Amino acid sequence: MEFVGQIVSGAFGEILARQKSGEELEIGELLACDEPNGIQLLQVYDLEYGSQIQPETIELMSGLRLEGKGEKTSFFEEELRHYVLAKVKGLVTVRGGKAVSTKTLPKFFNGLRRIRDADLSFLDKPEKPLFLGRLRSGSKAIDKRIELDGEKVLSHHVLVPATTGRGKSNLVKVMLYELLDKDYCGVLVMDPHNEYHKSLKKHAKAGEWLKSYSPNPEGGQVSLRVNYAALKPWHFNGVMPFSEAQQQTLHLAYKTWEKDWITRLLAGDSLGDKVQDVTLNVLQRKLGLILDGRVFVKNGSETIVDDVTGHLLDSKKVVIDTSRLGSEAELLVASVFTNALFNRRKAAQTDKPVVSIVLEEAPRVLSEAAGANVFSSIAREGRKFGVGLIAITQLASLIPREVLANLNTKIILGNEMKQEREALIASASQDLSTDDKAIAALDKGEAIVSSVFSRFAVPISIPLFEEHASAAAASAPARKAFV
Amino acid sequence: MRPKNCKMGDFVFAHLSDVHLGAFREPELRELNCLAFERALDACGTADFIIIAGDLFDSPLPDLSVADRAVRKMRILREQGKRFYVVYGSHDYSPGEKNVIDLLESTGLITKVSLGEYEGEALRLRFIEDAETGAKIAGMSARKRGLEREHFGCLDRKALEAEDGFKIFVFHSGVEEHKPDFLKGVDGVPLSLFPKGFDYYAGGHVHARIDAEEKGYGRIVFPGPLFAADYRDLEDLRENKHGFYLVRVAGGKAKTEFKPVETAGVEVVECGATGKSAADLREELLEKARACEAKGKIVLLKVHGELSSGSPGEVDWNAVRAAFEGAACVKVNRSGLSAPLASGVKIEGNSRREVEEKLFHELAEGKWDEKPCRPLLDELKAARPEGEAKQGFEERVAAKAEKVLEALK
Numbered sequence: 001m002e003f004v005g006q007i008v009s010g011a012f013g014e015i016l017a018r019q020k021s022g023e024e025l026e027i028g029e030l031l032a033c034d035e036p037n038g039i040q041l042l043q044v045y046d047l048e049y050g051s052q053i054q055p056e057t058i059e060l061m062s063g064l065r066l067e068g069k070g071e072k073t074s075f076f077e078e079e080l081r082h083y084v085l086a087k088v089k090g091l092v093t094v095r096g097g098k099a100v101s102t103k104t105l106p107k108f109f110n111g112l113r114r115i116r117d118a119d120l121s122f123l124d125k126p127e128k129p130l131f132l133g134r135l136r137s138g139s140k141a142i143d144k145r146i147e148l149d150g151e152k153v154l155s156h157h158v159l160v161p162a163t164t165g166r167g168k169s170n171l172v173k174v175m176l177y178e179l180l181d182k183d184y185c186g187v188l189v190m191d192p193h194n195e196y197h198k199s200l201k202k203h204a205k206a207g208e209w210l211k212s213y214s215p216n217p218e219g220g221q222v223s224l225r226v227n228y229a230a231l232k233p234w235h236f237n238g239v240m241p242f243s244e245a246q247q248q249t250l251h252l253a254y255k256t257w258e259k260d261w262i263t264r265l266l267a268g269d270s271l272g273d274k275v276q277d278v279t280l281n282v283l284q285r286k287l288g289l290i291l292d293g294r295v296f297v298k299n300g301s302e303t304i305v306d307d308v309t310g311h312l313l314d315s316k317k318v319v320i321d322t323s324r325l326g327s328e329a330e331l332l333v334a335s336v337f338t339n340a341l342f343n344r345r346k347a348a349q350t351d352k353p354v355v356s357i358v359l360e361e362a363p364r365v366l367s368e369a370a371g372a373n374v375f376s377s378i379a380r381e382g383r384k385f386g387v388g389l390i391a392i393t394q395l396a397s398l399i400p401r402e403v404l405a406n407l408n409t410k411i412i413l414g415n416e417m418k419q420e421r422e423a424l425i426a427s428a429s430q431d432l433s434t435d436d437k438a439i440a441a442l443d444k445g446e447a448i449v450s451s452v453f454s455r456f457a458v459p460i461s462i463p464l465f466e467e468h469a470s471a472a473a474a475s476a477p478a479r480k481a482f483v
Numbered sequence: 484m485r486p487k488n489c490k491m492g493d494f495v496f497a498h499l500s501d502v503h504l505g506a507f508r509e510p511e512l513r514e515l516n517c518l519a520f521e522r523a524l525d526a527c528g529t530a531d532f533i534i535i536a537g538d539l540f541d542s543p544l545p546d547l548s549v550a551d552r553a554v555r556k557m558r559i560l561r562e563q564g565k566r567f568y569v570v571y572g573s574h575d576y577s578p579g580e581k582n583v584i585d586l587l588e589s590t591g592l593i594t595k596v597s598l599g600e601y602e603g604e605a606l607r608l609r610f611i612e613d614a615e616t617g618a619k620i621a622g623m624s625a626r627k628r629g630l631e632r633e634h635f636g637c638l639d640r641k642a643l644e645a646e647d648g649f650k651i652f653v654f655h656s657g658v659e660e661h662k663p664d665f666l667k668g669v670d671g672v673p674l675s676l677f678p679k680g681f682d683y684y685a686g687g688h689v690h691a692r693i694d695a696e697e698k699g700y701g702r703i704v705f706p707g708p709l710f711a712a713d714y715r716d717l718e719d720l721r722e723n724k725h726g727f728y729l730v731r732v733a734g735g736k737a738k739t740e741f742k743p744v745e746t747a748g749v750e751v752v753e754c755g756a757t758g759k760s761a762a763d764l765r766e767e768l769l770e771k772a773r774a775c776e777a778k779g780k781i782v783l784l785k786v787h788g789e790l791s792s793g794s795p796g797e798v799d800w801n802a803v804r805a806a807f808e809g810a811a812c813v814k815v816n817r818s819g820l821s822a823p824l825a826s827g828v829k830i831e832g833n834s835r836r837e838v839e840e841k842l843f844h845e846l847a848e849g850k851w852d853e854k855p856c857r858p859l860l861d862e863l864k865a866a867r868p869e870g871e872a873k874q875g876f877e878e879r880v881a882a883k884a885e886k887v888l889e890a891l892k
Contacts, residue, residue, distance in 0.1 A: 303667035
């Protein structure tokens with residue numbers, strides 16, 4: 001048996017193991033310990049030095065070497081006297097091919113080995129898989145696909161927190177690419193950098209499953225134009241601030257003019273004595289800024305909202321290019337589609353297929369300051385109707401705790417900010433209290449998946465999208481005939 | 484032929500689509516459809532050429548008497564020197580088989596403008612140049628179930644955009660950005676897959692009139708159905724004129740003029756049946772018929788609701804139709820009419836066939852002979868083969884069903 005360490009002391013959740021000389025354990029590395037009642041899988045969460053020599057003696061030896069008075073001095077049987085101590089915690093116990101929670105300490109002095117394929121037999125492919133990456137032990141990717149039950153994960157919301165440059169977009173692209181032709185879910189992607197359409201159209205089945213909308217459409221994208229008549233006063237919730245009087249005026253205008261309410265407001269039509277001119281003027285100015293006539297139009301495109309929601313309920317993946325829109329216009333577009341989808345779902349007798357909404361900089365709509373809006377409603381009760389969020393953010397700490405707790409799968413990428421790590425650890429589905437350093441040390445493309453739908457917080461390595469897509473690409477299509 | 488790059492003179496062309504000749508079962512409606520086509524061609528007097536943007540016929544192999552009548556009229560115009568430029572529609576295209584459009588092209592009566600071939604992954608379309616006017620026409624035919632979208636995705640748009648002159652793009656597909664409300668949720672072709680810079684986009688397939696200007700593209704026009712192809716079209720005919728466009732090109736600019744085609748007025752009569760017996764419903768319908776000024780009109784009779792007793796079959800529909808005196812046609816829509824729910828019948832069986840036979844037996848209760856039901860059902864549930872005209876198929880099935888019943892007498 002190739003042991004890399006041995007248990008020497010510790011307690012439940014904080015076992016100390018001595019690293020074998022010549023081996024090199026890493027933070028996040030997965031180890032196995034063969035026990036009479038199964039195999040315990042453990043993970044290294046911290047490393048420190050150990051020595052049998054008194055500190056004063058070590059410091060003296062160091063002085064002799066550094067000051068040139070004993071370069072050739074060395075410790076007798078150094079590999080026995082100095083070593084590395086790894087702090088490890090139990091993840092799960094594998095018994096009869098099934099994973100159960102670890103509730104016992106491994107045998108004292110038992111050897112630890114690196115995990116093998118056979119240890120991971122419990123990681124079955126779910127019927128409706130959501131691929132996230134490959135299992136990672138420390139910094140080494142293992143050839144084991146990590147797939148969770150996509151239907152459950154997506155309806156119970158996903159949070160992707162990370163600082164810039166840690167691979168958020170790459171992760172989302174990989175997830176969407178794998179989901180593209182899955183008929184158990186529809187996904188609405190708000191794409192602020194116009195990158196997802198370009199990436200996803202490489203999929204062999206993009207023609208059938210991908211629908212893209214853009215204010216500057218090209219190569220199969222549909223013009224992103226929303227008719228004024230599709231707008232409702234509540235679509236502005238969380239999008240831009242309105243005073244109490246302005247909100248009441250919006251609702252009065254909608255009640256009075258129905259589908260023409262925006263046109264009439266923008267035209268400066270009067271609502272009678274009930275509304276002061278100054279209120280109308282401010283509203284006209286505010287609405288005029290966001291409804292600039294490019295994306296929100298007076299004429300045409302009456303079917304876009306029904307088309308998009310229909311596609312989503314047909315399990316299509318819909319990408320909305322918002323790269324040339326201001327933040328408020330982007331949120332308004334997202335709000336219009338999301339409201340329509342959520343209303344259709346509430347009225348329907350089914351919660352299938354699950355529909356997920358990918359939203360960048362999620363705190364814009366999920367923070368306390370954003371107030372009540374359709375996205376916070378979905379975060380709280382979307383699960384019942386099969387509608388979930390994939391919330392992407394650099395600042396998870398801005399999202400209220402009860403909302404964070406509702407985002408039941410967190411794919412945590414590297415994050416240097418302690419405050420952000422603390423918010424994530426406090427709301428994770430597993431106890432990540434010992435993983436603070438591991439999260440800070442995550443390299444680009446590495447993540448920890450904490451989900452109520454996984455037995456433990458799973459370290460993963462996310463493939464580079466370009467490599468992943470080219471490996472998955474189908475052979476060239478057959479030559480077509482035209483008559 | 485005009486020399487290349489010469490200054491183009493003024494000319495006129497007509498743009499028709501969705502004629503759907505042979506669409507209706509009712510001979511009166513078929514007649515009106517033919518009449519609409521003939522009147523439209525009569526109104527094309529000033530046109531140099533005529534574009535038909537798909538669905539000239541309602542099926543790839545239409546009733547020959549309908550086709551004959553259309554061809555005779557088209558031939559008169561052809562002999563006057565007018566040219567017909569046509570693409571397949573979703574109704575008159577049949578994959579892998581010759582159809583009436585091919586036949587008409589073989590005779591030289593029409594010219595198909597959806598010409599091109601794949602070079603690698605790129606679909607390169609060829610222009611047809613109208614010799615008299617110099618107009619350049621390229622087109623995309625339709626496929627069943629909107630499969631032409633795949634071809635649109637492969638179009639070599641740059642090559643089409645680089646061509647000079649007055650260009651017309653003929654197609655038979657919904658444009659995603661210009662769908663009427665009743666086509667929500669139905670996939671169209673995104674505008675971004677169309678070549679830019681054409682002077683006129685002659686559309687078909689969408690049964691609504693659309694005339695829109697698109698920045699970077701040009702005029703995108705759908706005339707809508709010339710007459711009607713189904714109940715919805717007939718209902719729409721009550722509110723909106725159907726017809727075609729005459730397009731006058733002057734100085735390279737296209738100006739459209741919609742030309743309505745008059746056939747017959749439409750009267751919609753609605754009747755709720757809920758809580759009424761079949762006999763009461765019949766009386767009410769007869770009364771409404773007598774009160775209706777139906778002379779020369781198409782009457783759309785819409786009956787809906789759940790009868791309190793009796794079945795829809797007990798209403799004497801022939802008598803009701805006849806009561807609309809002088810009507811050009813009475814079309815009854817009773818898809819929303821139902822009989823009181825029959826008490827449930829629980830049947831178990833090892834196969835569908837066994838379940839069907841047990842069900843017939845159960846429903847007959849010994850009061851009538853269930854023997855003919857099985858063979859009759861077998862004949863009636865035969866699917867229509869691809870390419871066979873709907874009417875011909877229905878007549879064939881009806882004849883077979885009659886044979887079964889005859890044999891059992």
